[in-house]
Amino acid sequence: MFEIFGIPSSALFGQLLIGLINGSFYALLSLGLAVIFGMLNIINFTHGAQYMLGAFAAFLLLQLTGINYWLALIVAPIIVGIIGIVIERVFLQWLYKLDHLYGLLLTFGLALIIEGVTRNYYGSAGLPYQVPEALQGGRNLGFMFLPNYRAWVVAFSLVVCFGTWFVIERTKLGAYLRAATENPTLVRAFGINVPRMITLTYGFGVGLAALAGVMAAPIYNVSPQMGSELIIVVFAVVVIGGMGSIMGAILTGFGLGVVEGLTKVFFPEASNTVIFVIMAIVLLVRPAGLFGRRA
Amino acid sequence: MEGVIAQATEKTTAAVRNWGEPVGFVVMLAALVVAPFFVYPLFLMQALCFALFASAFNLLIGYVGLLSFGHALYFGWASYITAYVAKTWGLTPELAILTGVLAAGVLGLVAGSLAIRRQGIYFAMVTLALAQMMYFFALQAKFTGGEDGIQGVPRGKLFGLISLASSEAMYIFVVAVFLAAFLLIYRIIHSPFGEVLKAIRENEARAISLGYKTERYKLAAFVLSAGLAGLAGGTKAIVMQIASLTDVNWPMSGEVVLMTLVGGLGTIFGPAVGAFIIVTMQFSLAQIGEWVSVIQGGIFVTCVLLFRRGVVGEIAHLLRIRL
Secondary structure: OOEEOOEEHHHHHHHHHHHHHHHHHHHHHHHHHHHHHHHHOOOOOOHHHHHHHHHHHHHHHHHHHOOOHHHHHHHHHHHHHHHHHHHHHHOHHHOOOOOHHHHHHHHHHHHHHHHHHHHHHHOOOOEOOOOOHHHOOEEEOOOOEEEHHHHHHHHHHHHHHHHHHHHHHHOHHHHHHHHHHHOHHHHHHOOOOHHHHHHHHHHHHHHHHHHHHHHHOOOOOEOOOHHHHHHHHHHHHHHHHOOOOHHHHHHHHHHHHHHHHHHHHHOHHHOOOHHHHHHHHHHHHOOOOOOOOOO | OOOHHHHHOOOOOOOOEOOHHHHHHHHHHHHHHHHHHOOOHHHHHHHHHHHHHHHHHHHHHOOOOOOOOOOHHHHHHHHHHHHHHHHOOOOOHHHHHHHHHHHHHHHHHHHHHHHOOOOHHHHHHHHHHHHHHHHHHHHHOOOOOHHHOEEOOOOOEEOOOEEOOOHHHHHHHHHHHHHHHHHHHHHHHOOHHHHHHHHHHHOHHHHHHOOOOHHHHHHHHHHHHHHHHHHHHHHHHHHHOEEOHHHHOHHHHHHHHHHHHHHOOOOOOHHHHHHHHHHHHHHHOHHHOOHHHHHHHHHHHHHHHHOOOHHHHHHHHHHOEOO
């Protein structure tokens, strides 16, 4: 181990890794927000609560049915995605013709309900979730100690992010999706069931949030308020990146995670606020966001 | 954006009779005179502070169509500044509150000039994020007392002469502050300036093409709203004799949205009525703890889906008057 600017390399790279992990959650969540906003014209305030539900689903699956982490990685997003589809059918579908702000208010209300109910049953204290056996331990890279699980989270998030990018930007399904975002009436006239696409898009975006939640469970404790703390930061990430581009959302998410991690090393007092400060600067310099198109 | 909030409010047509506002005002005055004989005064004063807070918030969402999701920033920081200067510098309450209002106005100027650079849904996200940033500053700054807040704020003597220690004096002071701010908001809405704000709400592009520098109007409205929210926060700090993190955190921003939505967006009396409904609910349901937030969430959902006019907006619609 050695030192950089008087900081031990293990501390520097350790925080960088945490930055990458947070960055992958930012990327997964802002990706979902962007896809949902494109199709539904709603900013999904429930996104943080759905991330939390993903973590809780993994926790409960293990506690009640003994389903392990690897299965939970698939099952939990599906469960939460189905809950999302029900939410879209019961609540959100009535709002598409109204002003954006009603969507924000309704999903904010849903977030309060989900978080409040969870807190009533499980309290505010975090519940522990074990790192899966295959990923316990770690290896010494010479300049830092790399826990296996954390390396897995970063790698798997990257795969999911780029998989999503590929599906949306390079496949026929993605082309339908982009076309329906641009002009739903026309796409419908071509015989594509746009309302069903909207429903499934919401389920998919919510599933991504839940997937991030499952991955977060072994790193952070599973707690009811884990989502509301995150969602406000993710909003800032979305403002910085702009919601126009999938790749933009991924890059902004990871980039800001890294910046936040580095701030924790060099100027810890500002680590909570650095992303908001960057947002303010971006608003001054490039009001449309780094990857946004001018409205 | 254009015209959508107008669906929730009453259109000003020739058919709309205008006896609503004077009658509403008389009813409100009567209620303020009679209420302290029946209701616990501290509760009333707190509810009045929230009524003022919600009315200030409504100036933005109801009349300019801008949803600020970070109004706790101005409410909470004004209450910290007021509490600090009243306790540490020993300023009289009116000067302490004025300091809080100025601080909120300056914060509103900074946050507002950033937020108006983006439209629609981004505006809400920017205001929320900036408020969260200032929440972390409040958490870390020395003078705010962190988790403890600033406690034991003296009510002091108004103008250095009249002690506000008794509930009666304090109540009269709070009512005076509330009425003055309420009339100011009423005046703003019905001034030529207010008409331009409504034009921006209905169709910003058209307002621009008519030659109005809409950004300046939006910023001016934002600063006014922030300052008035600060007036509510500062007054609350003097009344409750405490400034704490609760008032500056994001759930407070959500609560003021809820109050305004329940009462009626874009109605003059709605936010005050909504504030009394929500504060009453919180008081009477205090013993069920966390379920309060579940119920609040439920009210949000119900209001958005079924009840977008709010209580006062519904009444105004039924009677075909303006309230």
